[in-house]
Amino acid sequence: MNMEAPVPIPLGERLPEQVVFDRRELSAILRLYGQMVAAGEWRDYGMSFGHEAAVFAVFRRTAEVPLYRIEKRPKLRGRQGMFAVVGAGGQVLRRGHELAAVLKVLESKLIRAVG
Secondary structure (H helix, E strand, O other): OOOOOOOOOOOOOOOOOOOOOOHHHHHHHHHHHHHHHHOOOOOEEEEEEOOOOEEEEEEOOOOOOOOEEEEEOHHHOOOOOOEEEEEOOOOEEEEEOOHHHHHHHHHHHHHHHHO
16 A cells, blocks of 8 residues: 655645535536436436536436536636536537526527427
């Protein structure tokens, strides 16, 4: 077992903050998730939080790769926007500054699933 010692942080520096979804953002994502589960499109989800991004991944089946990833990357706030929806192949389906606008790309799939 190779146990490496943690890297010391220089005096006066802080660890980067962990990126998370706030309550409003998570509520919007879970509302859409619930609608897609009710439509039979999605069955499972996973979340991960790191120093660069927060990711909400949705799955059709648990053992598969995610169908979509909803990402929050604060470092992109000033450029394309910190929110993105990424497809299974890694293609960015929509990116923007407002989560609601970014989630519309998935809401359009809900309309097709129900209709």
